[in-house]
Amino acid sequence: MQANTLSGGFTKPAAQSAHAFRRVLEAMARPGTIQDIEGAAPPAPMSPAMGAVLLTLCDTETPVYLAGDMDCEAVRTWLAFHTGAPFVGPAHCMFAVGSWDALAPLAVYPIGTSEYPDRSATLIVERSELSVKGATLTGPGIKGQTTLSVPDVDAFQTNRKLFPLGLDFILTSGARLAALPRSTKVS
Amino acid sequence: MTEYNFAYLDEQTKRMIRRAILKGLAIPGYQVPFASREMPMPYGWGTGGVQVSAAVLTPDDTFKVIDQGADDTTNAVSIRTFFQRTAGVVTTTATRDATVIQTRHRIPEEPLHEGQILVYQVPIPEPLRFLEPRESETRKMHSLEEYGLMHVKLYEDISRHGHIATSYAYPVKVEGRYVMDPSPIPKFDNPKLGDMAAIQLFGAGREQRIYALPPYTQVVSLDFEDHPFEASKANHCCGMCGATDSYLDELIIDDAGGRMFVCSDTDYCEARQAMGHKGKDAA
Ligand SMILES: [Zn+2]
Numbered sequence: 001m002q003a004n005t006l007s008g009g010f011t012k013p014a015a016q017s018a019h020a021f022r023r024v025l026e027a028m029a030r031p032g033t034i035q036d037i038e039g040a041a042p043p044a045p046m047s048p049a050m051g052a053v054l055l056t057l058c059d060t061e062t063p064v065y066l067a068g069d070m071d072c073e074a075v076r077t078w079l080a081f082h083t084g085a086p087f088v089g090p091a092h093c094m095f096a097v098g099s100w101d102a103l104a105p106l107a108v109y110p111i112g113t114s115e116y117p118d119r120s121a122t123l124i125v126e127r128s129e130l131s132v133k134g135a136t137l138t139g140p141g142i143k144g145q146t147t148l149s150v151p152d153v154d155a156f157q158t159n160r161k162l163f164p165l166g167l168d169f170i171l172t173s174g175a176r177l178a179a180l181p182r183s184t185k186v187s
Numbered sequence: 188m189t190e191y192n193f194a195y196l197d198e199q200t201k202r203m204i205r206r207a208i209l210k211g212l213a214i215p216g217y218q219v220p221f222a223s224r225e226m227p228m229p230y231g232w233g234t235g236g237v238q239v240s241a242a243v244l245t246p247d248d249t250f251k252v253i254d255q256g257a258d259d260t261t262n263a264v265s266i267r268t269f270f271q272r273t274a275g276v277v278t279t280t281a282t283r284d285a286t287v288i289q290t291r292h293r294i295p296e297e298p299l300h301e302g303q304i305l306v307y308q309v310p311i312p313e314p315l316r317f318l319e320p321r322e323s324e325t326r327k328m329h330s331l332e333e334y335g336l337m338h339v340k341l342y343e344d345i346s347r348h349g350h351i352a353t354s355y356a357y358p359v360k361v362e363g364r365y366v367m368d369p370s371p372i373p374k375f376d377n378p379k380l381g382d383m384a385a386i387q388l389f390g391a392g393r394e395q396r397i398y399a400l401p402p403y404t405q406v407v408s409l410d411f412e413d414h415p416f417e418a419s420k421a422n423h424c425c426g427m428c429g430a431t432d433s434y435l436d437e438l439i440i441d442d443a444g445g446r447m448f449v450c451s452d453t454d455y456c457e458a459r460q461a462m463g464h465k466g467k468d469a470a
Pocket residue numbers: 425426427428429430433449450455456457459
């Protein structure tokens with residue numbers, strides 16, 4: 001086991017995950033806002049923001065799908081050591097992580113059932129940058145409208161049509177994140 | 188501090204609750220099941236709200252607890268002390284200073300702001316429960332948006348009483364989709380649910396449900412064209428601070444049956460009195 005497998009987790013898990021969760025909570029409650037998140041130092045190619053989200057939300061109860069170059073030895077051992085999350089394919093995951101291209105096609109992920117729309121996947125998408133310039137967002141959590149750089153407007157529109165079923169998205173870049181729940185209308 | 192988990196619950200339980208809260212925010216008004224834990228207080232003391240608070244609090248928070256508007260009931264004091272000890276939070280009674288407010292049966296009079304989270308204690312999360320006792324059936328009704336029976340029940344109120352008699356836990360529709368129980372707040376508070384700047388989280392411990400309203404969410408109280416929703420309150424002023432716009436409790440003040448009306452939100456009332464406002468019963 002390499003030294004960097006053991007490091008890079010939360011050093012004070014209770015307080016750091018509490019703080020990190022509040023950033024994720026704010027992001028999900030206010031789609032389009034960009035939040036700073038810190039405390040994790042995962043191996044490349046995973047960003048500190050994505051690492052912190054996973055440390056905060058994942059454990060042995062949450063199957064994770066690693067897409068594309070996230071599915072590497074360094075990430076697998078780090079995530080397994082710090083969270084114990086089992087690795088699965090896209091059809092059975094609760095969380096999927098990777099670049100937008102690697103995560104495609106979106107149709108393979110669980111979107112919940114009409115009686116349990118919460119039984120759906122959350123996609124954590126690694127982005128080269130996050131910017132408040134971009135597509136227009138409206139919906140719950142947004143006063144009037146806001147804008148955010150999103151990977152693909154059409155895909156979010158298709159997802160919105162499934163509401164209350166659908167996927168939720170957390171976009172990460174460096175030490176920042178934003179969220180796009182299924183309730184957000186993107187145009 | 189060291190003998191407790193931070194905010195009492197273990198990390199795995201908090202993660203499970205945190206995941207449920209995020210789903211609730213993504214599907215406003217939908218009841219997310221969660222595995223409720225035993226808390227060191229009896230049901231009815233708000234174990235659902237306490238678990239949600241435990242999952243959202245950080246050591247940097249300023250925490251307020253109100254029980255039917257009051258900061259000083261046994262229930263409110265006990266929950267406040269609990270998180271002071273287990274999460275190391277600062278506590279307050281001032282609505283505007285709090286970052287997290289746990290409430291039982293009221294929304295503060297003072298408008299909440301961005302950066303605040305309002306956590307409701309919920310006894311019965313299912314607005315359709317009195318129509319249909321089976322969970323499998325109410326779940327189906329929500330999935331099919333079968334809310335006709337709910338309207339029938341409200342309409343029966345009108346034919347019997349001449350108006351809708353439901354005055355607490357008055358059902359609302361969220362973003363045109365889910366019918367939701369706002370917890371037993373007076374219907375006077377219903378208009379504050381929608382378009383609120385703060386995040387609203389609802390926790391039901393015994394029933395093991397969490398649901399949420401993100402900020403600026405559309406929330407509409409169910410009503411009828413010929414009987415529109417009315418956010419009623421007692422037609423009096425507060426005897427202590429003279430407020431005309433607050434929700435009032437009626438108190439019996441002497442053996443002769445003398446009565447007085449006073450703000451249910453004690454922080455609001457005391458702040459007004461401190462500013463020099465005086466009601467007719469003030470000393
Ligand atoms: Zn008053």
